[in-house]
Amino acid sequence: MRRLLGLFRVSVAVGLLVCGGCGKEENARARKQDGERKAAEHRPATAQIKNTMEKCTAFLRGTQHDDGGWGARGSDVGITGLVVVAIAEAPGDVRNKNADLIGKAVKYLLANRRDDGSIVNEDGQVANYRTSIAARALIALDREKHKGTIDAAVKYTKGIQGKDPNDKARFGSMGYGSDETKGDQINTEMAIELLAKAGVPEDDPVYKRALVFLGRTQNVDEYAEVGVKTSNDGGAIYRSVRGGEGASKAGTITLPDGTKVWKSYGGATYALLKSLLFAGLEKDNPRVQAAYQWICEHYTVKENPEMGEQGLYYFYYTMARTLELGGSPTIKKGDTQHNWAEELAAEIISRQNEDGSWVNSGNDRWWEADPTLASAYSMNALNICHGMLAK
Secondary structure (H helix, E strand, C coil), rough: CCCCCCCCCCCCCCCCCCCHHHHHHHHHHHHHHHHHHHHHHHHHHHHHHHHHHHHHHHHHHCCCCCCCCCCCCCHHHHHHHHHHHHHHCHHHHEEEEEEHHHHHHHHHHHCEEEECCEEECCCCCCHHHHHHHHHHHHHHHHCCCCHHHHHHCCCCCCCCECCCCCCCCEEECCCCCCCCCCCCCCHHHHHHHHHHHCCCCCCHHHHHHHHHHHHHHHHCCCCCCCCCCCCCCCEECCCCCCCCCCCCCEEECCCCCCCCCECCCCCHHHHHHHHHCCCCCCCCCHHHHHHHHHHCCCCCCCCCCCCCCCCCHHHHHHHHHHHHHCCCCEECCCCEEEHHHHHHHHHHHCCCCCCCCCCCCCCCHCCCCHHHHHHHHHHHHHHHHHHHHHH
């Protein structure tokens, strides 16, 4: 996979050293001092993030089921996989203190493998979503040890991608797996990330097909199909067929000429950008730049843009995973430079409950009233913020 660091424009002051052979040494010393200064500057924030994670793992310790899984409705492969990734990628001592939780959880995940390569609950529902997350959890823990299971999950995931070019509802996408008639932005981004992290090369046809689907979900007239009008703002919607119901979870807007078009929103646009990058588009690609511009213009950590509290914790999770690819903890909105890693961490921490959990109170859309799911999303986002601030 191409290195994605330096994706977004960051202003860096560099002193010009002209002392011949000593230039490299002086530059290295300056970089080291700058890194030490930044690390010291953010040390209180990283310490607070770590303390928050420890409170959360105490909550998770008390809510793990006897079979090793997590979930308010009973053990769930997807939620359990998210928890495993959160603990596996936490600062070393947090992970080490909770190694027993991971051990039980992995046994649960492996017990839910199927012959087709999927990893899914007995109900067989949302198979792609659950498989993608469970396999990424195994990658985070030990890629070589779990190679057979990961390879089988990759084969399954590639197999459920829509491959008929005439089927615009499915071509290039992955859906929940239980419904073979349509795909969507969120399940596709979960699958594309799994494939990329599992080492599927960028020239694989699976990404080329995915880019067709992603193009159909991006609100850019220039890249839309002939006759399709969009909000032309660079953001994204949920599904690729714009003539049906529910193409955007944010509904529609009316253009000045009276045309109703589907509205871009935060969760879908961050997911789109992440998928475009994992699918191999370069940082200067116009589609990448258009999506990033929408993100800059709608930057906030207070809500899921255009969705409010709906899907808030998924938004935090996806926001962190997407912006991490840029390698910088800052983002510019208008004339203001924001340290998104610090602001996002502070917002998530402010929402933590006394018992160490998070929950989307009064809003159970996409299961976020389940405290184990909201907490897993939050811990994953905090891990990324911690890593960005500790650099």
